[in-house]
Each structure stands twice: as C-alpha cells, then as structure tokens.
Amino acid sequence: xAKDKADLLQGTLDMLxxxxxxxxxxxxxxxxxxxxQLSDEMLNVExxxxxxxxxxxxxxxxxxxxxxxxxxxxxxxxxxxxxxxRKQLETQEASWDRLVLAIAKVRQATT
Numbered sequence: 001x002a003k004d005k006a007d008l009l010q011g012t013l014d015m016l017x018x019x020x021x022x023x024x025x026x027x028x029x030x031x032x033x034x035x036x037q038l039s040d041e042m043l044n045v046e047x048x049x050x051x052x053x054x055x056x057x058x059x060x061x062x063x064x065x066x067x068x069x070x071x072x073x074x075x076x077x078x079x080x081x082x083x084x085x086r087k088q089l090e091t092q093e094a095s096w097d098r099l100v101l102a103i104a105k106v107r108q109a110t111t
Contacts, residue, residue: 028077
C-alpha cells in the first residue's frame with residue numbers, strides 16, 4: 001500500500017514540474033517558485049524532492065537541461081520541456097481530470 005501512495009505522489013510531482021516548465025525554461029529554484037505561484041501559495045515543493053524528480057524525468061527524456069549563468073551571476077542548471085515531455089504532460093493532465101471527475105461522482109453520491 002505504501003508503494004502505491006509513493007507512486008501517486010511521484011507522478012503528481014512529475015506533472016507539476018512538467019506544467020511549470022510548459023510555461024518556459026527554468027532553473028530548479030524557479031520551478032519551485034512557479035509551482036508555488038500557480039497554486040496560489042498552497043503547494044510547496046522541497047528541494048530534496050525536486051532534484052531527484054528532475055533527474056528522473058530528464059532520464060525519461062521529458063525535459064532537457066543545460067548549464068548557464070543565472071541572473072545572480074552563479075551557474076545554474078536550466079530545464080526545458082521536450083516534445084515528449086509535453087505529450088506526457090497532456091497524458092497526465094487527462095488522467096488527473098478523469099480521477100477528479102470520478103472522485104467528485106463518488107463524493108456526490110447519496111445513499
């Protein structure tokens with residue numbers, strides 16, 4: 001049972017990262033800020049969760065990465081959604097829409 005919960009959370013984080021990157025290339029901290037902004041400050045992704053997820057989805061080919069100089073003058077790794085990543089985002093969003101609809105139907109059921 002615990003593995004199912006971890007898989008759901010991992011898939012959710014992947015989708016949030018892909019969604020953040022669908023709006024443009026970002027470095028890691030920028031992804032955290034964008035998710036926070038898009039969720040009206042309700043979601044906070046920790047760096048300890050973000051970077052393993054970024055590595056995993058980069059290995060899957062959903063994002064590409066490059067090193068560049070950040071506005072602060074420091075080097076940072078910038079991530080960009082790939083075509084495969086965009087397709088994956090569409091698939092995950094459709095799956096979430098179905099799940100939300102199914103849960104809403106169950107919640108609205110009367111005895």
